Amino acid sequence: MGETPENPVNVVVAGDEGSPRLDRVLAARCPELSRSRLKALILDGRVAIAGNPVRDPAYHASPGETITIDVPPPVPAEPAGEATALDIVYEDADIIVLNKPRGLVVHPAAGHETGTLVNALIAHCGASLSGIGGVRRPGIVHRLDKDTTGLMVAAKNDKAHQSLSAQFADHGRTGELRRGYLAFVWGVPGRKYGTIDAPIDRHPHAREKMAVRQGGREAITHWEVLENFAGKDGKPVAALIACQLETGRTHQIRVHLAHLGHPLLGDDVYGPHFKTKANQLAPAARSALSELGRQALHAYLLTLEHPSTGEVLTWESPLPADLAQLQAALIATE
Numbered sequence: 001m002g003e004t005p006e007n008p009v010n011v012v013v014a015g016d017e018g019s020p021r022l023d024r025v026l027a028a029r030c031p032e033l034s035r036s037r038l039k040a041l042i043l044d045g046r047v048a049i050a051g052n053p054v055r056d057p058a059y060h061a062s063p064g065e066t067i068t069i070d071v072p073p074p075v076p077a078e079p080a081g082e083a084t085a086l087d088i089v090y091e092d093a094d095i096i097v098l099n100k101p102r103g104l105v106v107h108p109a110a111g112h113e114t115g116t117l118v119n120a121l122i123a124h125c126g127a128s129l130s131g132i133g134g135v136r137r138p139g140i141v142h143r144l145d146k147d148t149t150g151l152m153v154a155a156k157n158d159k160a161h162q163s164l165s166a167q168f169a170d171h172g173r174t175g176e177l178r179r180g181y182l183a184f185v186w187g188v189p190g191r192k193y194g195t196i197d198a199p200i201d202r203h204p205h206a207r208e209k210m211a212v213r214q215g216g217r218e219a220i221t222h223w224e225v226l227e228n229f230a231g232k233d234g235k236p237v238a239a240l241i242a243c244q245l246e247t248g249r250t251h252q253i254r255v256h257l258a259h260l261g262h263p264l265l266g267d268d269v270y271g272p273h274f275k276t277k278a279n280q281l282a283p284a285a286r287s288a289l290s291e292l293g294r295q296a297l298h299a300y301l302l303t304l305e306h307p308s309t310g311e312v313l314t315w316e317s318p319l320p321a322d323l324a325q326l327q328a329a330l331i332a333t334e
Contacts, residue, residue, distance in 0.1 A: 008070050015063030022047070023057035026067065033071070043207065046070040079108050079138075081123030082115065089151070089315055094160040094307050096125065096139075097153045099317050102294055106143040106152075121154055128156050141165050142179075142248060149320045150181070150299025155307070163307035171246050176312045180301025181243045181253055182226075182319065184326060185262040186274045188236040193224035196256040200249040209269060210251045212259045220246035221256045229330035231280035238265060238281075238330060244301075254295060265326070267295035281330075288329035292322050 009030060017028040026038045026047070033041075045053040048068045049061070061067065087099040105112040108119070121139055122129055129138045139154040141164040155161035167177045201216030203209035212219075222244045231237035239262070243253050254270045257263055263271025266289060278286050303314040319327060 008068050011067045011069065013061045013063050013065045013067065020060040020062070021057065022054060022059040022061050022067070025061045026069065030069070033069075038069075041069060041071065046072070079116065079118050079122060080114070081126075082119035083123045084115075084120035086120055086124060089317070090313070093128075094156055095153055095164070096121070096156060097151060097302065097315055099320075100144050100149060100152050100299075102147050102149050102320070102322070105146050107137045107140055117152070117154075125156055129154075141168050144299055145251065145254075145295070145297075147294035148297045148299065149317075149323070151302040151315055151317050152299070153302060153304065160307040164304065167304055168248060171248065173246070176303055176305045178301060178303035178314075179245045179248075179299065181245070182298045182300045182323070183241045183243055183253060183257060184265045184296035184323070184330075185239055185241055185257055186237070186265060186271065186277050187262045188228050188239045189223075189225055189241075189260065189262060191225075193222075196221045196223065196260060198256060198259055200252060200255055210249065210255050212255060217249055218247055219249045219252050219256065221253060222246065223257075223260075227327075227331075229285075232282040233280065235280075237277065240327065253297060265289055265296040266292045267297075269295075282332070284332055285326070285329040288326040292326055294322075296323060296326060298323055 011026065011029045013025055017025045019025065023035065023039055023042060026033070027035050030038065039057050041047055042057050043055055045055055046069065047054055049065050087101065088096060089099060090097040100117065105116045106118065108114070108116050118138060118140065125139070139156065139161065141155060141161065142152065144150060144152060153164060155164050167175050170177065172178055197220050198212040199214065199216035200210050200219040201213040203211040204213070224242045225239050226242050227240040228236050229238040241257070245252060251270070254264055254267055258270040263274055278289055281289065298317070298319055300317050300319070301314070303312065305312055
């Protein structure tokens with residue numbers, strides 16, 4: 001692959017590119033960019049015609065159309081350390097356990113090349129940080145969504161990384177690993193507890209979403225209702241649910257609870273049709289939810305076997321301030 005071209009790149013479709021498909025037109029006109037790179041740029045919304053992003057590589061481009069490609073500048077192959085304050089709840093020579101705040105992306109990705117947890121860990125741990133997970137995710141054995149708060153563990157050396165990776169791959173089926181989450185959801189399930197066993201795969205139409213789909217990867221979530229909340233009319237409107245994961249799929253709890261019919265409060269991706277339910281909340285609860293600005297999900301429990309000593313360790317994290325405020329407001333409406 002050649003040097004990255006100047007940004008942006010404008011291409012006028014001549015009609016003699018051999019195929020009208022957008023990806024093939026660009027491949028013919030921009031040999032300095034690989035086909036895989038061009039496809040990624042298309043899917044990422046960085047290719048536009050008349051100012052409108054075109055995310056379909058198979059789009060038929062017409063002669064005379066001007067295609068604009070927004071080529072981001074190159075980024076370092078490895079993340080750099082960035083001094084960032086971390087809420088550390090445990091640390092030794094092998095592992096570091098921390099409370100992840102809202103808004104913090106775990107590892108570098110498109111659109112989030114800096115300011116991630118990985119950048120902070122590199123600065124904090126230095127050369128000891130395990131790279132067995134790849135240079136882009138050193139020390140990382142699991143992740144939380146950007147706006148999900150709570151407990152995470154990272155490995156500080158290769159031995160610890162291998163042990164933790166094996167424990168997370170086992171998902172506590174034969175070992176001691178436990179991951180517990182607190183979720184505020186719309187509505188109240190008809191049972192006190194249950195298990196959601198439904199495979200998860202990429203959404204067929206929205207690539208940034210996941211969905212319950214036949215043929216997807218196995219996904220199992222155990223849940224229990226801890227608390228019910230009434231709306232301004234005195235009728236049940238929301239609940240606090242504790243979840244434990246038996247698998248670790250992307251967005252698993254958010255997808256599974258929405259599949260159950262009880263999406264997370266504040267989840268605009270998997271519960272957009274429940275926004276109007278906010279009108280059923282009392283003013284204080286409605287205000288707290290509006291201020292929340294994220295899905296109401298917190299990783300409150302983490303149990304694992306220490307990679308070196310074999311000791312079973314457990315940490316619990318209380319609700320962060322924004323979710324504690326939401327809970328107090330919901331209780332006050334009962």
